[in-house]
Amino acid sequence: MSWLTDSDDEGDWAEYDESDARVRPNPKGNKPRSKRRPDHSDAVPGRVFSVDRGRYGVWVGEGTAEERQLVATRARELGRKAIVTGDRVDLVGDTSGDEGSLARVVRIQPRTTLLRRSADDTDAVERVIVANADQMLIVVAAANPEPRPRLVDRYLVAAYDAGIHPILCVTKTDLADPAEFLANFAGLDLTIVTSRSDDVPVDELRQLLEGHTTVAVGHSGVGKSTLVNALVPDANRATGRVNDVTGRGRHTSSSTVSYRLGSGWIVDTPGVRSFGLGHVDPASILASFTDLAALAEDCPRGCTHLPDAPDCAIIEAVERGDLGEAGRERLDSFQRLIATLGS
Numbered sequence: 001m002s003w004l005t006d007s008d009d010e011g012d013w014a015e016y017d018e019s020d021a022r023v024r025p026n027p028k029g030n031k032p033r034s035k036r037r038p039d040h041s042d043a044v045p046g047r048v049f050s051v052d053r054g055r056y057g058v059w060v061g062e063g064t065a066e067e068r069q070l071v072a073t074r075a076r077e078l079g080r081k082a083i084v085t086g087d088r089v090d091l092v093g094d095t096s097g098d099e100g101s102l103a104r105v106v107r108i109q110p111r112t113t114l115l116r117r118s119a120d121d122t123d124a125v126e127r128v129i130v131a132n133a134d135q136m137l138i139v140v141a142a143a144n145p146e147p148r149p150r151l152v153d154r155y156l157v158a159a160y161d162a163g164i165h166p167i168l169c170v171t172k173t174d175l176a177d178p179a180e181f182l183a184n185f186a187g188l189d190l191t192i193v194t195s196r197s198d199d200v201p202v203d204e205l206r207q208l209l210e211g212h213t214t215v216a217v218g219h220s221g222v223g224k225s226t227l228v229n230a231l232v233p234d235a236n237r238a239t240g241r242v243n244d245v246t247g248r249g250r251h252t253s254s255s256t257v258s259y260r261l262g263s264g265w266i267v268d269t270p271g272v273r274s275f276g277l278g279h280v281d282p283a284s285i286l287a288s289f290t291d292l293a294a295l296a297e298d299c300p301r302g303c304t305h306l307p308d309a310p311d312c313a314i315i316e317a318v319e320r321g322d323l324g325e326a327g328r329e330r331l332d333s334f335q336r337l338i339a340t341l342g343s
């Protein structure tokens with residue numbers, strides 16, 4: 001599975017058709033095992049920006065003169081496969097995007113990343129939040145509400161598990177100095193941005209987000225909407241159309257909302273209240289710390305790499321000073337994230 005490959009090249013996927021995979025070669029030459037399905041070679045590619053009870057908002061022709069939003073349902077041939085915000089899909093039916101038109105999603109392209117959560121930490125059942133995001137913007141306030149390193153740790157675990165690059169944005173720096181809070185993350189390879197509503201670093205953030213699909217997460221009240229409003233002009237708000245058709249209120253049940261930002265996207269997650277990590281395998285966290293992962297090859301089988309782990313090769317290397325002073329901070333951060341999974 002290519003979690004970390006670049007998602008921008010749609011050409012790689014152009015010829016892939018999931019329905020082909022189900023039609024097996026038939027050496028005996030008798031009746032095919034499964035019904036031949038239409039190949040939908042005329043299908044139009046698009047990107048899902050909103051999901052609302054069986055209706056999908058899809059952006060088609062991004063960056064071209066034919067750019068448009070349309071509303072789609074799922075084709076029966078998709079079976080039980082879920083379509084989530086960020087999915088790249090192929091559409092047939094009425095793809096005009098005209099008022100009242102309805103297209104059909106016939107294919108979901110392979111996903112480069114999948115951000116998941118469970119209801120709580122004991123729940124191994126995962127729910128998908130967003131597909132194909134390559135960055136996570138973790139928004140936390142310097143004060144009001146007070147920043148909690150443990151909550152940020154949880155977001156980081158989810159990001160590393162999904163192979164998504166985290167960016168930490170500290171808001172409300174007019175209210176408090178975030179230095180002490182930020183010291184918690186000194187050992188991480190983390191892009192950090194600070195912001196205050198009277199001086200939002202719009203250029204810096206645009207540069208970081210341009211060309212990427214960035215999922216924004218944060219506790220209620222941290223100033224996430226203030227940031228998005230400063231970044232995204234109204235004209236780029238890919239919202240609302242789904243509800244025009246269904247006649248329901250705005251985003252009553254959808255848990256994500258997407259915004260265009262140049263050639264990039266911001267996916268906001270206002271409905272996501274908890275971030276259970278019951279589905280996360282500690283090995284996927286270690287894999288994100290490539291320097292530590294290399295050392296772990298000499299660890300005893302089943303090593304937890306936690307402070308009480310006997311003969312842990314990572315701990316021994318750090319104690320010898322092999323990774324310098326920064327190595328100690330890095331090991332601390334890593335151990336805190338791993339411990340998050342067990343707490």
Ligand SMILES: Nc1nc2c(ncn2[C@@H]2O[C@H](COP(=O)(O)OP(=O)(O)OP(=O)(O)O)[C@@H](O)[C@H]2O)c(=O)[nH]1
Nearest residue numbers: 171172173174195196197220221222223224225226
């Ligand atoms: N002092 C200060 N206040 C801010 C800043 N950014 C946002 N606020 C205030 O904090 C409150 C919450 O901001 P929002 O942008 O609505 O926060 P949110 O994270 O979107 O919160 P939800 O809508 O609950 O998800 C508002 O009263 C904002 O005016 C900041 O940089 N400094």
Ligand SMILES: [Zn+2]
Nearest residue numbers: 299303305312
């Ligand atoms: Zn170890």
